Ligand code: SF4
Ligand code: SF4
């Protein structure tokens with residue numbers, strides 16, 4: 001599928017400025033990022049329109065001023081909160097990308113359980129080495145509950161799906177890049 | 193004296209009806225979809241979800257309970273009503289625990305299908321993440337209250353069709369929940385059988401059959417290709433003259 005994308009607002013003589021895009025996976029499975037790779041040859045088209053800042057694709061560790069931020073995964077520990085806030089303060093447009101970021105997703109299935117009980121069950125109640133709950137300053141603390149990202153910061157747009165299909169991502173991103181109101185309809189709109 | 197024709201207008205289109213039909217029944221028979229969740233053709237409408245709210249001659253009413261009358265002017269597919277319907281569906285999502293990616297009803301679920309139709313992109317409201325018990329005591333049927341939208345279809349079907357009164361709603365407001373009529377309160381001790389209407393009418397994944405989950409692959413499920421609105425149109429065309 002090819003979609004013609006108007007160039008982003010261009011400067012007088014400098015040619016179209018590339019949009020800066022940052023992406024991150026909080027408590028996600030990286031499935032949404034894999035789906036981003038499902039853009040296949042459209043990735044080349046995308047590369048002409050955008051430049052990646054912080055992202056698993058570039059391995060840049062901190063996000064600078066960006067036009068678009070894509071967040072996969074829900075908010076499950078203190079590090080997720082820091083990364084999410086960094087994205088919110090640096091990205092003009094923040095997009096929740098996939099079921100976990102949009103609605104909590106599978107990580108949020110632990111919300112019916114006590115987090116202390118979960119840790120105890122996993123690290124203490126099983127036969128095998130250790131028997132201690134890992135406790136190191138390097139490890140981020142778990143939150144009491146897992147939250148969709150819009151329950152922690154303001155979010156501009158949402159792409160549901162577990163993961164969203166490459167086509168849905170393409171439709172949505174090209175809408176945003178072209179300055180259109182992004183729209184997803186069935187069957188591209190899916191929650192699973 | 194000329195006869196008044198049995199028809200009304202729905203979003204400006206003429207819809208014929210049989211005397212006694214509700215606005216929803218007449219609209220569906222003519223292939224016009226009005227979003228609805230708690231009504232089913234086999235049950236007496238009781239108008240609890242309010243998703244089918246339409247504006248009839250300037251006044252709001254439930255299309256599933258309001259009788260069709262000659263000359264009515266009915267508005268349904270308007271940005272205002274659809275926006276309100278979307279909010280209602282979003283409230284249903286955050287009030288329960290709807291993890292569609294792992295739900296065996298996904299792709300066959302009416303709540304999900306209506307949400308797609310209304311282009312719901314997120315649940316909007318803070319999630320309640322309520323604690324609701326799952327009842328797996330029955331040999332053939334699983335009751336997962338996390339996904340129950342309290343539409344009462346199982347209650348009515350059990351009472352009026354199966355003649356058993358297996359289900360009931362208890363509590364009020366936020367504390368409303370589905371209860372089972374058995375000495376232990378468990379489904380396994382109730383009179384419910386897999387062939388009962390009540391075991392086969394749930395629009396969501398709250399009452400599901402065991403051992404058949406995920407049997408239909410993605411792509412072949414009820415709403416994978418045709419959305420709920422397109423299916424309503426196709427059904428009316430199939431039954432039409
Ligand atoms: S019952 Fe429907 S809306 Fe709820 S989780 Fe299952 S598929 Fe999703
Ligand atoms: S179990 Fe299903 S049919 Fe019964 S009230 Fe809940 S959602 Fe409705």
Ligand code: FES
Pocket residue numbers: 227228229230231238239240241242243244245254255256257
């Ligand atoms: S379908 Fe009419 S109120 Fe639920």
